[in-house]
Amino acid sequence: MKPKHPLSPYLLLLPTAAFLAVFFLIPLLLAAKNSFFTWDLLTPPRYVGLRNYEVLVGSGELAGTLLRTLGYSAVVVALSGALGLALAVALDRPGPVYAFVRGAVFSAYVVSWVAVALLWMWILDAEGLFTAALRGVGLPTMSWLGDPRSALLALAAVSVWKITGYAMVIFLAGLQDIPRALHEAAALDGAGPWRRFRHVTWPLLRPSAAFVATTSLILSFQAFDVIRVMTQGGPVKATTLFVYAIYEHVFVNLRVGRASAMIVIFFSFLLLLTVLQLWALRAGAPREGRRPS
């Protein structure tokens, strides 16, 4: 439509543009600039060129943080996606019981990370329910959050519990779009449940799967709350993922320059993941278009 006044679209967009500039774009540029300085927030910043990046790479901190973040994200994305898909297929039926159970699984996604983290700390505690249950059936147990070998895995498991409901909900929405007639036709052709899933459901769910995988990858890359509450990055840095490392540099070590270099690298990875997301969605989505008519 033609605007009533030639300037009105710009005026209507002005507040949004101003907020986005002040709180998204300028901070991003400032972080890029700060990454070339050392700054402890107290004394004036000092230009050091690429020194911050060199230290991050040279000390192995970058590689370690990246590896841990990728490992955590891989476990979270794979398990929550697979579980979410299984639950969606199993719970995609009418009736109040199923509706309640779907709601129960999804409710974990709605409750705060703080509550979830505290709850699971108590369950995983040396005196907690999980340990007691393992002991009850005679299985060995360990300090899940206190041992560097298991701490990151424990956090990943808690995160899977938290976000499986998200994956489930997206898959349920995808299932709803599959015409019932397709299933009936496949059943008439004698296809069993597994083959119907394999040849009817799954191909049509691929866009949902691409969406779930990439969004939860980006989400788990930004993990912070669960780490801050449950392990504070420990033991011996075993759970120091990207955002927690940045937080620690600023608020514990007062190294804004180092943190900013980390932010620039972190943001580059997020960009990469987004490109991956667009690619995955495109690869998954236009299957109908390619289908012979």
Place this chain on the structure above:
Amino acid sequence: MTAGQSGGARAGLFNSRSRRLASDAVLLVVAIVWLGPYAWMTITSLKTLPEITRAPAYPLPQAFQLGAYREVLQAVPVMRYFVNTVFMATAIALLQIALALPAGYALAKLRFVGRSAAFVLVLSCLLIPAQVTFVPVFTMLGSVGLVNTFGALILPFGVSALGTFLVRQALLSVPDEIIEAARMDGAGELRIIYLILGPMLRPTLSALFLFSFVFHYNDYFWPLVMTTDDQVRTLPLAIALLREQGTGVRWHLVMAGNVILSLPVLLVFAAAQRQILRAVTARI
């Protein structure tokens, strides 16, 4: 395919029975894995400290004690934190809607130079999470004296790129004739946006409000980074501190705090599940 008609019919019968069995098994697992922790949280919150020390994993409280709740309410000004949190989350959600409507309207309905560039700009801000901007925003807000105020908690989230996008999408399906008719009647653009289109977008806006409210009510990261002052701190921070303070972890207090923190969100969710799901499953 060699399976004939009768094979297909048999497969169908078998399917529905085995599927029901499988579904029942899933129901049981889900009940244990997802409802169990909630139950355990509530049970622990109703116990007393000696009870927990004596038999930490005993499934039932001896008597339903509300002592833990009383103690949490005494130790922490829960009401003030709760009011702070609700105020912050409501303000953010309302501000996002107030700003998303005009921007979404311009992007969806008006023809102007630079429209697609503006749209791409909004979408690209979806890529930049708070976890990337918090350091520069913290120093910027510090230099204008806004750290430790509600301004620092609310303003950075004033515009939601996702919200703007959702409003634009919803407006695309509103016929232009409605706007033209309103213009004929002499209504100004702001009047059209807020008083005519706003009410028409109620499903989208309420989904946006609820989603944003729940997200910011729960948020831990931003209030943790931006505040040190109790006067503006929020409930998740206070509850997380229940575990950190003092000697030994008193799990009945922590779980009571957890119930206080999550109950409002669970109630909102139970009442408005459909709207929240709308925002969550919205795809870009």
